[in-house]
Amino acid sequence: MRPKSVEELVGAVVEANRLRARLFPTCLGSKAGMGPPAAYDELLELTSMPRVVEVDEEEMVVKVSACYPAASLQEELAKRGRRLAMDPPLFTRSSIGGIIATNFYGPMAYRYMTPRDQLLSVRAVTGGGQLVKFGAPVMKDVAGYNLKRLLAGSWGTLAVIVEVFLRIYALPEAVAVVETDPKPLGDVRKLLPTAALEKDGRLYLRFEGTAAEVEYRVAKAGRGEVYYGADAEALWRSATEAIDVFSSDVVYRVVAPPAQLPPPPSGARYVKYPLLGVMYVGGEAGVGYRLKPPQKWQLPNADLMARIKQVFDPNGVLAPGRLP
């Protein structure tokens, strides 16, 4: 099923409710075969929905349709001196909707937080077939329950995202990435990086800001290979994309208090965000949540989440079984 308008999308979900058919919403599908498994009768492909992108570079917000490719949006923003401050794995293969639906984030979340935090407003069709809008395209909004946050990270189980307003940021004056040997967490913290990533035995520290700021931090970072500007961005992109980790048949996400994050299993490919206490392992990790092959997650407070699912999707038409 491939709706071409919001009306058709609402119609499709309403019809699914009538028939008790189970739908699986998808855009570019980079994470469709990942995460907790879903039982469904039909793919709800959103790639033919109208493409919307409205950049407000003065207000620092962008309105964008769900299936808009993240990399294209990033290019569009760069033309105006702006950017999404997001660097999740598989970024260049992802749609904006997919990143938000899974709340996939990268190491820059240490400074800029997760997509869930950058989401200002969302327009979506609930599992029950209602077109709704939560939030407002402003930096602060506490009117009513903060339901936009529930949709972020719900893996398509509550509502089909149509369009979002996201916070955007200016391209920094200067960017540097320092590649070095891994350091203890406390030492990394003292360098005050914007973000840190460890991959295959190398530590990458990212610094952003005014040229003076970046120079100061790089000078303190000690021995290592230093990359600036476009070289820094290219290196960062390839490290955060983590294509090699995610092309493994088995992928785990491990999340722990940063100081208690276990070391990566020996020999396995991994990408680790030391400041966040998050690691993706390509191979058996023994701990954490399995992303590939799909596996049901044992979630604390699943009963409370089930109540929320029941409210948004009373007939269980959206990716049932995936969450909670």
Place this chain on the structure above:
Amino acid sequence: MDLSFIKRLEEVVGRGGVLYREVDLLVYESDGTLALRGRADAVVFPRSVEEMAKVVELAYSHGVPIVGRGSGTSLSGGAVAVKGGIVISTARMNKIIEVDLANEVAVVQAGVINDWINAYLSRLGYQYPIDLGYQYMADPGSQRVSTIGGNIAHNSGGVKCFKYGVTVNQLRGLTVVIPPGEVRRIGGKEFEQPGYDLIGLVAGSEGTLALVAEAVVRITPLYEATLTILASFKDLYTAGRAVSAVIASGAMPVAMELMDKLAVEAVESGPYAAGLPRDAEAVLLIQVEGSPPGAAAEADKVAKVLREAGAAQVEIVDDPNRAARLWAARKQAFGAMGFVGPNYVVEDGTIPRKRLAEALAIARSAAAKRGLRVANVFHAGDGNLHPLILYDERKPGEREKAIEAGEEILEACVELGGTITGEHGVGYMKKRLLAKMYGEAEIGIMKAIKASFDPRGLLNPGKIFP
């Protein structure tokens, strides 16, 4: 409320833990919302999560409304028992349980005062030669008195949220009590939890879904240097444009605050006078941070943008004592209003920042046409307006006029593409306006979630929903 019920509450929290005499209840009639009162039948002071859960269980099983209360600084009537019942105060749940620097979190009970975390962290920095100082970044104007529990219930903002986000963005874990009296732990010291964002749902739910008992909050390392930029403007419109210009320039200020002439006059008339220019139509305070050279470069950049945008005067304040006085002056703006008018209604709309100048004009005219004055303080970086509409309650009808002017301003905020409340909450005062933001479908979903957590509708009844 019958005495046998009081007695059962006392069995849970101890003899001194329940107030029920009329004279004691009087002080719990109001919160920071001067225009609203409501009398509870009893105020209960649990000492622990477990006691809190037992109190909730007792009240819930008897059909008694339950209103959570921290320091009672809510500006939307959040802590007022408009339907009677019991108030559960977190005043005795006031321990900082743990500060875990390795994991950059603090674990606190709900009744801990926001600023205590920073006081604790700065003492820590003094006692031990650690290289990194830390701070809890969500800093509402009330932070010297408001509690973390209350901040979470309202998802409070503050001046630093332009860079660091609001309360919900600082939360790693919560311990809550949900009906009919169950303790739940959500999250912990981890950066993020899989599944639906229950923390995000509870934060800002204004005590209508759960009572917060404990929280794990993010603490953030401090940079080596902060600098304050003080700019004054000959008119509000230019000041509004300057705010947009700073944001569009790519600078990342920690805070960006705007005060108009009347607000400056109020502050400068009181004990927190900091030497703000009284002749300016608007004063902008900006804070930047970084390494010593980085912060200096950022401050220069911001100052340049401000001058180009038409600021009458721009000054980079490098004396930290003077900078601290300037920021304290801003934070005391609400309290200083007494110097320019006997009473005020404070509104809390948020708008797209580029429409600041328009919103300011609307606020002025909404007050002026009712013969009232309005002082304006804004979290300009977030587009969060706080028009303070001055009135005199001794003059019949003025209070109503002030409330009416406030509602007119908030409706205009929605029309400008913003919201009716940026950080104070809907509470009792704004519930009529929720329908300006949301239609039946959205409000229906919110109410259904409420019903699924609180089927008997006893948690902070009469709030949020029209």
